Amino acid sequence: MTSSRLYPSLASRLGSVWYRHFRTYTKDLVSNGFPPFMEPLIFLAGMGLGMARYVPNFVGMSYLQFLATGLVMTSAMFTASFECTFGTFIRLEFDKIYDGMLAAPLSVADVVVGEAIWAGTKGAFFSFAVLVIISAFGIVNFFTALLTPIVGFLTGFLFAAIALLTTAYVKNINHFNFFFTGLLSPMFMFCGTIFPISNLPKSLQIVAEFLPLTHPVRLGRVAVMASGWEFTLLWSLLYMVGVASIILFFAVKKLEKRMVK
Amino acid sequence: MDKNAIEVDRIFKTYADGTAAVNDVSFRIPEGTCFGFLGPNGAGKTTLMKMLYGMVRRDRRDETRVSVFGFDPVCDELAIKHLAGVVPQDNNLDAEMNVSANLFIYSKFYGLPAKEARPRIAELLDFMELKEKSKAKVNDLSGGMKRRLVIARALLNRPRLLILDEPTTGLDPQVRQVIWDKVRSLKKEGATVLLTTHYMEEAYQIADAIIIMDKGTRVIEGAPRELLAKGIESWVMEVLDPETMSMSGEAFSEGSLGPGVRREDGDSRAQFFSDHPEALRVLASRLPSGVTHVRPTNLEDLFLRATGRQLNDIQ
Known part of the structure; x- marks a missing residue:
C-alpha cells in the first residue's frame, strides 16, 4: 500500500490549509485590501512631502527611494507577524479552529507549515501592494522590480516562523506586546529600513547582521531597484531560508505539545 | 459482524499534570455496530476517543495495542482520520464562514475535488435538514443546527467510522430524536459508530453495546438491555x-x-x-x-x- 492512497498528499494537505486562510481573508476583500495600499501611501505622502526633499542625494539613490524600498519588506514583516501571533492565537485558544482541522486528515505540521505558507503569501501580496504604490509615484520602475513579491514571500515566511514559535510559548494574548514593541519596532528602526546600517556604531552593525529584518530589507531593496546585485546577497537569501526552516521546525514541535495532549 | 473495526488492548493515559485519565481499558468494536461510552464528566470518555484518532497521545507501554481498521494512531494518524468522521465535543466551526463554505473548506482537508464536494455538500445539507441555512452565518445558527452542521462535516468523506463525542448534550428533545434517527440510518448503511454520552436514554436508543466508565476504568460492559436485565x-x-x-x-x-x-x-x-x-x-x-x-x-x-x-x- 502506498501512503498516498490512504490519505491526501502533502501538497494537497498544505494547499487545503492555505485555502482555508485564503477564503477567510478574501471574504472581506475591501476592508482587508485597504491597509496594504493605504499604509505606504500615507507614509510616502508624509515623508515625500516633508522630509525627503531635504535629502536629495543619499547612498546612490534618493532618500525617498531608500525609504520606499525599505518599506516594501517591513510591510511583509508586519502582516506575517500579525497573522501568526494574534491571528494564530485566536484560532488556537478562542475559536478552536485547529481542533476542527486536526479532526480531518491533517497533522499539526501540516497546519503550522500551511499557515506559514499562507503568511508568506500575504507577505508577497503586501510587498506587491507597496510596489504598486511606489511605482505609481514614479519612485521606482514597476517592470524591472517583479522579483519583489518573491522576496516578500520569503520575508513573510521567515516572520511567520518567528511569530509561530513565539505564539507557541504565549499563554496570554497581551504578551505579544513584548514581541511587537521589544523585537519588531527596534528592527524597523535599526535594520536598514530608514537609514543604512553602516551608520550604526561598529558593534551594533554586527548585531544588526544577525537580526532577521536586515536580510529581507537588503535583498528586497536590490530586487525593487533591480540594481546592486552582488554575491553577498546569497548569504541573505540563505539566512532567510535557513533561519525560517529551523525556527519553523521548533514551532511545529512546540505547538504540537500544545495542540496534542 | 465477524470483523472488528476497532481493537484496543490495555490502553492508558496519564496527562502531564499527573491525572490518570484512562487506566487500563480494553474493548473490541465489531464493524457496523454502535458502541457507547457512558460515564460522568471526567470518566475518561473523551480522552479515550481522542487517543483513537491521535488528538491525545496514549502512554507508551509495551502491553498496549490499538488498531483502528488495522492502523495504529501513533504511526498512521492520517490514515485513520481519512477513514473516520469526528464530531468533537466542542463545535469548533469556522465562525467567519457561512454554512456551505464551512463544508466546502473542510472537504478540501480530505482532498475532495470541487466536482465531488459540491453535490456531496448539497446531499448532506439535505440529510441533516439544513438546506435552507446553506448561506447562513454559523453564528446565527441555533445550537441544534450547529451540531447538525458538525455532523454533516464529519460525514463529508463517507466515513467508515463515525466518532460522536456527546453529540446531543444541551440540545432539545426534538433535535436529539432527529440526530438519533440519522445515526441509526448511517449504521444501517454500514458505518461503525463510536459514541460518548451521559444520557442513558441516548445509549439505550442507538448503542448495540456500552461500556460504563468511571475514573478512567471500565465498570461494566454489555448490551444495554442485557445490562439492565442482569445489573439491576x-x-x-x-x-x-x-x-x-x-x-x-x-x-x-x-x-x-x-x-x-x-x-x-x-x-x-x-x-x-x-x-x-x-x-x-x-x-x-x-x-x-x-x-x-x-x-x-x-x-x-x-x-x-x-x-x-x-x-x-x-x-
Whole structure:
C-alpha cells in the first residue's frame, strides 16, 4: 500500500490549509485590501512631502527611494507577524479552529507549515501592494522590480516562523506586546529600513547582521531597484531560508505539545 | 459482524499534570455496530476517543495495542482520520464562514475535488435538514443546527467510522430524536459508530453495546438491555419525601422490607429496588399516596449504581 492512497498528499494537505486562510481573508476583500495600499501611501505622502526633499542625494539613490524600498519588506514583516501571533492565537485558544482541522486528515505540521505558507503569501501580496504604490509615484520602475513579491514571500515566511514559535510559548494574548514593541519596532528602526546600517556604531552593525529584518530589507531593496546585485546577497537569501526552516521546525514541535495532549 | 473495526488492548493515559485519565481499558468494536461510552464528566470518555484518532497521545507501554481498521494512531494518524468522521465535543466551526463554505473548506482537508464536494455538500445539507441555512452565518445558527452542521462535516468523506463525542448534550428533545434517527440510518448503511454520552436514554436508543466508565476504568460492559436485565432489579419505588417514612410509624429498615427488596438512600429521596413490583406496592401502601412512585428501572439507575452518587472534582 502506498501512503498516498490512504490519505491526501502533502501538497494537497498544505494547499487545503492555505485555502482555508485564503477564503477567510478574501471574504472581506475591501476592508482587508485597504491597509496594504493605504499604509505606504500615507507614509510616502508624509515623508515625500516633508522630509525627503531635504535629502536629495543619499547612498546612490534618493532618500525617498531608500525609504520606499525599505518599506516594501517591513510591510511583509508586519502582516506575517500579525497573522501568526494574534491571528494564530485566536484560532488556537478562542475559536478552536485547529481542533476542527486536526479532526480531518491533517497533522499539526501540516497546519503550522500551511499557515506559514499562507503568511508568506500575504507577505508577497503586501510587498506587491507597496510596489504598486511606489511605482505609481514614479519612485521606482514597476517592470524591472517583479522579483519583489518573491522576496516578500520569503520575508513573510521567515516572520511567520518567528511569530509561530513565539505564539507557541504565549499563554496570554497581551504578551505579544513584548514581541511587537521589544523585537519588531527596534528592527524597523535599526535594520536598514530608514537609514543604512553602516551608520550604526561598529558593534551594533554586527548585531544588526544577525537580526532577521536586515536580510529581507537588503535583498528586497536590490530586487525593487533591480540594481546592486552582488554575491553577498546569497548569504541573505540563505539566512532567510535557513533561519525560517529551523525556527519553523521548533514551532511545529512546540505547538504540537500544545495542540496534542 | 465477524470483523472488528476497532481493537484496543490495555490502553492508558496519564496527562502531564499527573491525572490518570484512562487506566487500563480494553474493548473490541465489531464493524457496523454502535458502541457507547457512558460515564460522568471526567470518566475518561473523551480522552479515550481522542487517543483513537491521535488528538491525545496514549502512554507508551509495551502491553498496549490499538488498531483502528488495522492502523495504529501513533504511526498512521492520517490514515485513520481519512477513514473516520469526528464530531468533537466542542463545535469548533469556522465562525467567519457561512454554512456551505464551512463544508466546502473542510472537504478540501480530505482532498475532495470541487466536482465531488459540491453535490456531496448539497446531499448532506439535505440529510441533516439544513438546506435552507446553506448561506447562513454559523453564528446565527441555533445550537441544534450547529451540531447538525458538525455532523454533516464529519460525514463529508463517507466515513467508515463515525466518532460522536456527546453529540446531543444541551440540545432539545426534538433535535436529539432527529440526530438519533440519522445515526441509526448511517449504521444501517454500514458505518461503525463510536459514541460518548451521559444520557442513558441516548445509549439505550442507538448503542448495540456500552461500556460504563468511571475514573478512567471500565465498570461494566454489555448490551444495554442485557445490562439492565442482569445489573439491576427491574423495578424501583422512589420516595420523594423520605420524612414521611418515619412519620408513618412503619418500619422501612433492611430486613423489614420483604424478600428481594433493596433500599438505597439519596440526598432527598429513598429508593427501593426489587424484581417484584408487587413487593414494592405493598411497601407503597404503608405510605400516604402521592409520595411514592413505582416505575421500571432504566439505565440511569444502573449508571448511578455503577458510578456512585457523589459528585467528583470536575463535575
